[in-house]
Amino acid sequence: MAAVNQDNTLVVATTTAPSNSKQSQPRAKTVDSQSVLKRLQSELMALMMSGDSGISAFPEEDNIFCWKGTIIGSKDTVFEGTEYRLSLTFPNDYPFKPPKVKFETLCFHPNVDLVGNICLDILQDKWSSAYDVRTILLSIQSLLGEPNISSPLNNQAAQLWSNQDDYRKMVEKLYKSPKA
Amino acid sequence: MVSDSITNASIHAAPNNNNAARDVGKKKRARSAKLKQCKLDVRREQWLSQGAVKNKDCKAEQNGVVEERKDRNNRHPFGNLGMRPGGGENDGSIHHHHHHDSDLDSNSPNSLTSSVLGSNYSETNFTGSSSSSSSSSSSSSSSGGCCSGNITEDDEGGGDDGCLDDWEAVADALAANEKPKNPCLESPPEHDPIAQSGSPQETTIGSDGPSFGVENSKSQCARTIPKASGNGLAWRPDDAFRPQSLPNLAKQVSLPNSNRKHYGCGGVPWAYSGVVSAPSTCPICYEDLDFTDTSFLPCLCGFRLCLFCHKRILEEDSRCPGCRKPYEHDPVEAEASVHGGSLTFRLPRSCSLITRS
Numbered sequence: 001m002a003a004v005n006q007d008n009t010l011v012v013a014t015t016t017a018p019s020n021s022k023q024s025q026p027r028a029k030t031v032d033s034q035s036v037l038k039r040l041q042s043e044l045m046a047l048m049m050s051g052d053s054g055i056s057a058f059p060e061e062d063n064i065f066c067w068k069g070t071i072i073g074s075k076d077t078v079f080e081g082t083e084y085r086l087s088l089t090f091p092n093d094y095p096f097k098p099p100k101v102k103f104e105t106l107c108f109h110p111n112v113d114l115v116g117n118i119c120l121d122i123l124q125d126k127w128s129s130a131y132d133v134r135t136i137l138l139s140i141q142s143l144l145g146e147p148n149i150s151s152p153l154n155n156q157a158a159q160l161w162s163n164q165d166d167y168r169k170m171v172e173k174l175y176k177s178p179k180a
Numbered sequence: 181m182v183s184d185s186i187t188n189a190s191i192h193a194a195p196n197n198n199n200a201a202r203d204v205g206k207k208k209r210a211r212s213a214k215l216k217q218c219k220l221d222v223r224r225e226q227w228l229s230q231g232a233v234k235n236k237d238c239k240a241e242q243n244g245v246v247e248e249r250k251d252r253n254n255r256h257p258f259g260n261l262g263m264r265p266g267g268g269e270n271d272g273s274i275h276h277h278h279h280h281d282s283d284l285d286s287n288s289p290n291s292l293t294s295s296v297l298g299s300n301y302s303e304t305n306f307t308g309s310s311s312s313s314s315s316s317s318s319s320s321s322s323s324g325g326c327c328s329g330n331i332t333e334d335d336e337g338g339g340d341d342g343c344l345d346d347w348e349a350v351a352d353a354l355a356a357n358e359k360p361k362n363p364c365l366e367s368p369p370e371h372d373p374i375a376q377s378g379s380p381q382e383t384t385i386g387s388d389g390p391s392f393g394v395e396n397s398k399s400q401c402a403r404t405i406p407k408a409s410g411n412g413l414a415w416r417p418d419d420a421f422r423p424q425s426l427p428n429l430a431k432q433v434s435l436p437n438s439n440r441k442h443y444g445c446g447g448v449p450w451a452y453s454g455v456v457s458a459p460s461t462c463p464i465c466y467e468d469l470d471f472t473d474t475s476f477l478p479c480l481c482g483f484r485l486c487l488f489c490h491k492r493i494l495e496e497d498s499r500c501p502g503c504r505k506p507y508e509h510d511p512v513e514a515e516a517s518v519h520g521g522s523l524t525f526r527l528p529r530s531c532s533l534i535t536r537s
Contacts, residue, residue: 038465038466038467126504128502128504129501130463130483130501
């Protein structure tokens with residue numbers, strides 16, 4: 001308990017400091033990154049234990065702040081059987097700020113642009129620090145099958161969505177397996 | 181030596197055609213199962229209350245623990261009213277019994293009978309007090325120790341095939357323990373709305389409520405929770421356009437609870453129930469929650485987090501991670517006043533430990 005208190009008082013000290021920016025930055029960074037480290041390690045454990053089907057993620061070799069994730073398209077959607085690789089980059093003030101999540105595999109989807117940016121509210125203004133990698137990936141997985149047509153990043157995909165058969169053909173045509 | 185004397189007592193009493201003694205003997209047999217159950221009860225209580233022994237006196241004096249008492253098969257009221265004097269009597273009669281035993285070998289049948297009566301009287305007395313009190317006050321546990329020893333001797337003296345009988349008695353006692361408890365647990369009406377209110381977060385608060393031990397906070401919880409369940413959802417009505425298959429925050433929060441039960445069990449024994457009902461680690465920073473944190477309920481939606489993450493969120497967007505609503509400051513202050521002293525919420529925890537065993 002003492003350790004927790006000590007650690008937390010440090011966090012408090014640093015979180016009140018950010019206005020001083022430069023001087024307190026190194027210290028804030030080390031304390032923050034320690035707590036972020038703990039959180040990310042715990043998330044990794046939870047994710048590996050959870051056994052969710054169709055999603056996975058793992059940190060890059062030397063940097064636990066950069067993860068690679070994979071999402072498999074859900075059954076009974078036009079993305080069934082396709083696999084997508086994503087990158088997740090965690091800020092130093094994670095989980096108070098959302099990670100940056102991008103598709104690395106081309107994904108023909110109304111809410112994903114051609115370079116892989118995702119328009120998903122929980123990754124922006126609807127972010128909550130109670131979200132984690134697992135819920136992010138599950139959210140993106142369900143976004144694949146249920147796009148928000150009203151605010152598309154990919155207009156062509158949004159227009160084609162109404163015709164699911166053609167959409168499926170387009171997905172198959174554009175799909176390149178990340179393993180290939 | 182003592183057991184021998186009792187055997188002598190029961191054997192000698194019958195040939196004497198002493199009706200009283202025979203009746204007593206029958207009663208004794210009939211009660212033996214009950215007595216064993218008592219013995220079990222007492223031992224269990226002793227075992228359970230080891231952690232709670234230090235806090236006993238304060239607990240008995242706490243007036244606010246009304247809810248606790250209801251939950252506990254009315255044990256505590258009996259404990260307060262009847263237990264202290266009853267325990268005294270028990271001790272007295274038991275000692276009395278022992279003294280007679282030691283005198284038995286040299287005494288007349290009459291004195292034997294009386295000693296049997298005496299012993300039976302003490303047993304009866306004990307039966308009453310243990311089933312009604314089973315409390316963790318020090319007097320009961322000490323007299324419990326005395327009685328349990330006494331009963332063991334009786335069993336052996338009765339010439340029963342002790343081994344088999346013991347196992348049967350264990351089964352009987354377990355069954356008998358189950359039966360009276362269930363109706364009592366169900367009977368307090370204020371438990372029902374909480375139990376039925378579904379979401380795991382609410383049940384978390386609900387089950388934690390009694391452990392606060394203060395009637396006000398408890399009833400407050402019962403009243404406020406159903407309200408919160410209406411608008412405390414992770415997705416607000418304006419989120420209705422979102423896919424329904426998106427994961428729910430409530431589910432996410434509840435997951436760690438079940439996972440960490442065992443972890444919490446190993447840590448601090450007397451806080452077991454508290455750890456079970458609330459997450460043992462902060463869902464934001466994954467640091468262990470201390471007792472201030474576990475009793476800290478910053479938002480009506482029931483989302484718990486450590487004080488430091490809460491403070492940090494207050495400095496940034498000041499919205500609850502569980503329901504995304506802005507934090508209100510009133511609930512926080514109310515909590516703080518309820519849990520001003522660490523003693524206040526330690527005691528009910530040890531109480532609820534006994535309830536849930």
